[in-house]
Amino acid sequence: MSDTHAQTVAFVRETMLPEQPPPASEAGVIKWMRENLFKGWFNSILTILSLYFIFKIVTGAYPWFANGIWTTSSLAECREILDGATGACFSVLTERWNQLLFGFTYPPEAYWRPTLAFVLLIVAIAPVLYPKAPRQMLFFTGIYPFLAYWLIWGGTLLTPLMVLLGFVAGYFAFKQFERQSFAMGLVAGVIAAIVVIWAGGVVPASMPDVLAIQAIPSRDLGGFMLNMILGTVCVSLSLPLGILLALGRQSSMPIIKWICVIFIEFIRGVPLITLLFVANVVLAYFFPPDANIDLVLRVIIMITMFSAAYIAEVIRGGLAALPRGQYEAADSLGLDYAQSMRLIILPQALKISIPGIVNVAVGLFKDTTLVSVISMFDLVGMIRGPILASTEWNGVYWELWGFAVFVFFIVCFSISKYSQWLERQLATDHR
Amino acid sequence: MADTAHAQMAVSDEVAIQIENMNKWYGTFHVLRDIDLTVYRGERIVIAGPSGSGKSTLIRCINALEEHQKGSITVDGTLLSSDIKNIDTIRSEVGMVFQHFNLFPHLTILENCTLAPIWVRKIPKREAEETAMHFLEKVKIPEQANKYPGQLSGGQQQRVAIARSLCMRPRIMLFDEPTSALDPEMIKEVLDTMVSLAEEGMTMLCVTHEMGFARQVANRVIFMDAGQIVEQNEPEEFFNNPQNDRTKLFLSQILGH
Numbered sequence: 001m002s003d004t005h006a007q008t009v010a011f012v013r014e015t016m017l018p019e020q021p022p023p024a025s026e027a028g029v030i031k032w033m034r035e036n037l038f039k040g041w042f043n044s045i046l047t048i049l050s051l052y053f054i055f056k057i058v059t060g061a062y063p064w065f066a067n068g069i070w071t072t073s074s075l076a077e078c079r080e081i082l083d084g085a086t087g088a089c090f091s092v093l094t095e096r097w098n099q100l101l102f103g104f105t106y107p108p109e110a111y112w113r114p115t116l117a118f119v120l121l122i123v124a125i126a127p128v129l130y131p132k133a134p135r136q137m138l139f140f141t142g143i144y145p146f147l148a149y150w151l152i153w154g155g156t157l158l159t160p161l162m163v164l165l166g167f168v169a170g171y172f173a174f175k176q177f178e179r180q181s182f183a184m185g186l187v188a189g190v191i192a193a194i195v196v197i198w199a200g201g202v203v204p205a206s207m208p209d210v211l212a213i214q215a216i217p218s219r220d221l222g223g224f225m226l227n228m229i230l231g232t233v234c235v236s237l238s239l240p241l242g243i244l245l246a247l248g249r250q251s252s253m254p255i256i257k258w259i260c261v262i263f264i265e266f267i268r269g270v271p272l273i274t275l276l277f278v279a280n281v282v283l284a285y286f287f288p289p290d291a292n293i294d295l296v297l298r299v300i301i302m303i304t305m306f307s308a309a310y311i312a313e314v315i316r317g318g319l320a321a322l323p324r325g326q327y328e329a330a331d332s333l334g335l336d337y338a339q340s341m342r343l344i345i346l347p348q349a350l351k352i353s354i355p356g357i358v359n360v361a362v363g364l365f366k367d368t369t370l371v372s373v374i375s376m377f378d379l380v381g382m383i384r385g386p387i388l389a390s391t392e393w394n395g396v397y398w399e400l401w402g403f404a405v406f407v408f409f410i411v412c413f414s415i416s417k418y419s420q421w422l423e424r425q426l427a428t429d430h431r
Numbered sequence: 432m433a434d435t436a437h438a439q440m441a442v443s444d445e446v447a448i449q450i451e452n453m454n455k456w457y458g459t460f461h462v463l464r465d466i467d468l469t470v471y472r473g474e475r476i477v478i479a480g481p482s483g484s485g486k487s488t489l490i491r492c493i494n495a496l497e498e499h500q501k502g503s504i505t506v507d508g509t510l511l512s513s514d515i516k517n518i519d520t521i522r523s524e525v526g527m528v529f530q531h532f533n534l535f536p537h538l539t540i541l542e543n544c545t546l547a548p549i550w551v552r553k554i555p556k557r558e559a560e561e562t563a564m565h566f567l568e569k570v571k572i573p574e575q576a577n578k579y580p581g582q583l584s585g586g587q588q589q590r591v592a593i594a595r596s597l598c599m600r601p602r603i604m605l606f607d608e609p610t611s612a613l614d615p616e617m618i619k620e621v622l623d624t625m626v627s628l629a630e631e632g633m634t635m636l637c638v639t640h641e642m643g644f645a646r647q648v649a650n651r652v653i654f655m656d657a658g659q660i661v662e663q664n665e666p667e668e669f670f671n672n673p674q675n676d677r678t679k680l681f682l683s684q685i686l687g688h
Contacts, residue, residue, distance in 0.1 A: 328496055329533035333547035333599060334523030336515070343546060347537050428537055428579040 064088050074392035092396045093403055096387050100403070103222015103377050104386045110154070110214060114225050117151040120144060121232065129418065131425070150213075152221070152229065155204075157211035162200030169196040182338040218296040222377035224407060229296070230368040230378075231411075234303040235361050241304065242311025242357075243350075247341065249316060260312070267309035273370055275302040280374040299371055307364040314356035318349035351426045358419040362412045369408075379404055442650060445472040446505075447603055447634045448493060453502030455485075455492060455658075462488050463499070464658045472602075475635045477645040477666075480655035481681060486638045489655070490605045493636070494518075494525045507602060523551050526596030530608040532588040534580035540567070540591050541576040544598045552599065559598070566594040570624050586617025590624050597628075604628065606637040642686060646670065654678045 021027075037047045067087030071094070072078040078089035093100065102111055124144035127137040146160035170193030178185035204210075221229065248260035267275075279298040322345060330340035350357070372381030383400045387393055393400075448470040455463040463485050470476060478486045491497040493504060495511055495518045504511040506521045535543050544563035548554045554562070567573045570590035572583075580588055589609055596604060606625065610618045622644050629635060629648040639645070645652050645666055652669040654662045654677070662675045670686075673679045 323531075323533075325529060325531050325533035326535065329527075329529065329535070331496060332494055332522055332525075332527040332529075333595075334519050334551045335547060336519055339550050343550065344535055348535075351537065426537070428581060 105220040113151045117148040155215040158204035166193045166197035224379040226378040231365040237304045238308040241308035245312035246315035264309045318353035442473045449505040455499045477649040484655040485658040526601035526604045566597045603634045
């Protein structure tokens with residue numbers, strides 16, 4: 001107390017106190033354990049009980065995994081080798097591996113095609129997910145959907161090429177008319193795309209053998225590949241559609257607003273499974289009788305609409321969370337509607353909405369297994385149908401369902417981890 | 432008048448803003464009543480008045496952040512109509528500074544300043560960045576250019592907001608209570624920036640409670656109450672010899688403490 005004038009009320013600090021490290025009991029592992037595991041007797045009992053249960057589960061499950069049989073060709077054979085001991089018959093996974101991944105009617109000599117499409121998917125998706133990836137890769141991302149369609153479904157390359165041409169034509173029409181107004185550009189773009197795709201449809205029909213590989217109909221798709229196709233396509237389509245619906249719902253133009261409101265409220269009020277039945281049976285009545293719209297395409301339309309409605313509501317929450325000042329600042333700088341949405345409002349609203357969007361995306365991905373109900377053989381459909389019903393593998397429940405759980409968990413957990421990483425990347429508010 | 436700074440600042444007789452018989456309602460509430468106001472190029476006008484008197488609404492009508500229902504507003508010779516192209520043109524010529532800064536938190540300071548020039552004025556990025564650095568130097572924070580708004584103090588953020596507006600090379604600046612959300616220590620740095628802007632001859636309309644600022648740079652003070660212009664005069668006369676009773680009451684309340 002030598003540097004304070006203790007006898008008087010007036011106080012003047014003459015030297016500033018140096019910073020000191022905290023005492024040893026307030027740092028490191030010991031502090032963490034004391035605070036989190038052994039804080040009071042109740043807490044300590046819970047910790048010991050939990051450790052006991054974890055121990056029991058691990059020791060119980062270990063022999064099942066360790067004694068696992070990987071090489072037999074039927075359940076009976078596997079049981080024979082196990083001879084009453086605890087052990088898993090993982091051989092169902094190795095023996096039916098291709099069926100689990102590609103379904104049971106996809107031609108085996110074409111397995112390399114979806115596999116290549118999957119590898120290319122990783123390349124195509126990288127620049128979208130990681131802002132640091134080279135921007136030139138986005139060009140590949142642009143052509144990937146057409147390439148993947150050709151690889152998986154086969155046929156002549158001209159079919160996806162004509163559709164790609166339609167999109168390019170639409171883009172140029174949009175650029176041409178965008179100077180007049182954004183809405184006009186959009187309408188011109190859509191019209192140009194439709195005209196070119198419709199007119200271009202003649203080309204592949206007239207020469208079906210140019211650059212053609214074996215065509216594979218949609219009903220032959222199956223296994224986890226089908227889940228991946230539905231999941232990837234529907235997530236990437238429903239995000240932009242959801243953004244448009246959310247913006248439309250906020251629009252000051254009453255007709256656009258009401259179309260969006262009715263669409264969102266209707267789709268949200270209906271179970272997905274009924275929409276899938278509609279896709280399977282009823283939707284055909286809405287198309288011209290000679291238009292044979294593919295079942296997978298119909299399912300994609302339904303799942304996309306369903307999740308777009310949910311994503312729209314999530315994004316609406318993000319838009320509502322932005323202070324009005326952001327809209328006003330964008331307006332006062334002279335940015336038009338499209339610019340202020342794209343540059344100011346959406347980047348912030350989408351950032352706020354990431355957890356909700358990921359929630360919908362993960363839900364969507366898992367919901368792709370519902371197509372097994374309308375007799376499509378996705379991963380769940382394969383397990384339920386051809387594999388469990390076969391004489392060789394009737395009764396192998398734990399291994400098969402455990403595998404399905406594991407595969408879906410890996411994908412969904414990765415999505416969740418990615419979104420958390422993205423949130424940290426985008427955090428610029430320094431709260 | 433000769434000893435104050437604004438004596439040296441020239442006011443031309445070219446009209447910058449012409450407001451004639453303008454009325455505005457919020458629902459049935461009559462916020463602005465028969466506003467007539469002519470602002471000449473180079474004028475610095477301070478708008479004062481009790482809260483709810485319509486001063487913010489008035490300047491927000493000038494760049495169409497609020498719609499008026501009757502009368503006319505002409506900015507730089509362009510009549511403000513509901514045509515969106517027309518509005519965007521006026522907005523790009525009129526800079527606005529807000530009470531709560533309204534910087535874009537997801538963009539760096541530099542990006543905040545270059546965004547509108549690049550997208551609205553179609554200026555090349557390099558050139559827009561040079562302009563932005565020029566104005567950031569002018570508001571004395573070039574070293575913060577690559578930080579995000581959340582890392583800056585309130586006063587710094589408001590100076591960035593001023594720089595952001597200036598990057599569009601506006602001919603008129605509107606200030607909506609620019610210092611009301613700031614700590615006393617930071618008010619001065621923002622006011623200093625505004626004073627130097629005034630000294631360069633910028634046409635300014637400023638809603639503020641900073642009467643010291645009004646005395647120093649304004650060449651006209653407008654007092655509003657209940658949606659009407661109650662009194663306007665040169666600052667010296669306005670503060671020393673107010674005519675209207677409401678003005679006298681207002682001045683005694685804010686200058687009395």
